[in-house]
Amino acid sequence: MLAAPGAAFALAPGSCGRQDDPVAHPDIEIRRETAPVAYRAALAAMTERNSAIGDDRARELVWLLDHPPVYTAGTSAVRAELLDPRFDVVEAGRGGRYTYHGPGQRIGYVLLDLRRRQRDVRNFVHAVEGWVIGTLADFGVTAWRAPGRIGIWTHGRYGDEAKIGAIGVRVRRWVTMHGFAVNLSPDLAHFSGIVPCGIADHGVTSLADLGLEVTAEAWDNALLARIDPFLTQLD
Numbered sequence: 001m002l003a004a005p006g007a008a009f010a011l012a013p014g015s016c017g018r019q020d021d022p023v024a025h026p027d028i029e030i031r032r033e034t035a036p037v038a039y040r041a042a043l044a045a046m047t048e049r050n051s052a053i054g055d056d057r058a059r060e061l062v063w064l065l066d067h068p069p070v071y072t073a074g075t076s077a078v079r080a081e082l083l084d085p086r087f088d089v090v091e092a093g094r095g096g097r098y099t100y101h102g103p104g105q106r107i108g109y110v111l112l113d114l115r116r117r118q119r120d121v122r123n124f125v126h127a128v129e130g131w132v133i134g135t136l137a138d139f140g141v142t143a144w145r146a147p148g149r150i151g152i153w154t155h156g157r158y159g160d161e162a163k164i165g166a167i168g169v170r171v172r173r174w175v176t177m178h179g180f181a182v183n184l185s186p187d188l189a190h191f192s193g194i195v196p197c198g199i200a201d202h203g204v205t206s207l208a209d210l211g212l213e214v215t216a217e218a219w220d221n222a223l224l225a226r227i228d229p230f231l232t233q234l235d
Contacts, residue, residue, distance in 0.1 A: 025062075025227060028112075032220050033065035039072065039090055039101060046109055046177050047093075053113055054173040062227070063109040064220050069102040071194055074168055081195035094168040094178040096150060098194040104186035104206070106219050108132075110179040114171065117234040121171050127233040131226055132165050132180050138222045139207065139214055152182070154205065162205035183207065184214050 024030065042065065052058035069087040074096030081098050082089065092099075101107060110128060114120070129145055132152050136143045143154040143164060152165030165182040183206035191204045207214045 028060045028062055028227075028231075030224065030227075031061065031063045031065075032217075033063075034216075036068050036103065037065045039067045039070040039088070042067065042109070043090065043092065046111065049111055050172055050175050050177045053111055054175045060113055061109070061111040062224075063111070064216075064223070065107050065109070066103060066105055066216065067101040067107065069100070069190055072099050072101060073097070074099070082193070083195065084193035086193050087190070092168070092178065094170045096166075096168040099166050099168060099181065100186075100191050100194060101181060102186050102190055104208070105181050105183050106216050107181050108179045108223065110169075110176055112176045112234070114174040114176060114234070117231075119174055121169070124171075124176060124234060125167060125169055127230055128169070128180055129167055130233065131223070131230040132167075132182060134226050134229075135219070135223045136164070136182075138225075139212055141207065141210065141212070149202070152180075153202075154210075156203060156205040157209055157211075160203065162203045164205050164207070182219065183209075184216065184219060 046063070049058055049061055053060060071082065071085065071087050071089045072092040072094075073082075073089060074092055074094050076095065077097045112124075114124065129152060133143045133145075136152070136154070141154055141164070143152050146153045146161070151163045151167055153161055154164045156162035165180055167180050169176055169178050171177075183204065185206055185208035188204055188206060188209060
């Protein structure tokens with residue numbers, strides 16, 4: 001369980017529409033939600049699980065889900081970049097600035113114990129980026145890192161460079177939390193309430209905007225097929 005019964009968020013069977021996962025891993029718990037999980041509840045559960053992993057009370061976790069519409073503020077958020085707080089705004093505690101989460105965007109929370117691997121946060125972030133970039137390639141989308149700009153980038157519908165994924169992590173006692181968000185088919189107008197990640201000169205795109213229909217299940221399957229190469233980069 002991510003939180004004890006009666007805590008802020010207890011993941012009882014079926015409570016969040018969890019899917020029985022056909023992709024098992026011998027060392028890491030993998031969870032996939034089929035119904036949206038409120039951001040504040042997920043943050044509380046993730047924080048508790050992070051502590052439990054650090055205390056050797058729980059296994060590492062990769063948690064795949066989506067949220068109802070919300071703006072989250074990282075530790076470097078600038079208030080002027082919150083243009084229209086039409087949705088709930090939550091301080092996330094991760095690195096970075098303002099980010100939007102909502103339906104049609106797949107979130108991956110990656111809670112790993114770097115004490116068992118390289119104690120190298122930069123390498124961890126690089127590996128997460130590569131995991132997402134490789135999975136996008138499986139759907140025929142060429143994506144890349146952009147020097148000086150956080151996130152995952154690709155060519156938008158009209159050939160312009162646009163963000164298709166966000167990266168934001170936090171490390172507590174060498175245990176990671178937060179992770180990545182990939183735009184499958186969100187309402188791109190919802191991003192207009194913020195300056196996404198503080199980058200005003202480039203737009204946001206999605207797989208749907210690029211003409212690709214990719215379900216959360218299909219995305220998860222492709223992502224998890226690449227979990228072992230991802231983990232190998234951390235050894």
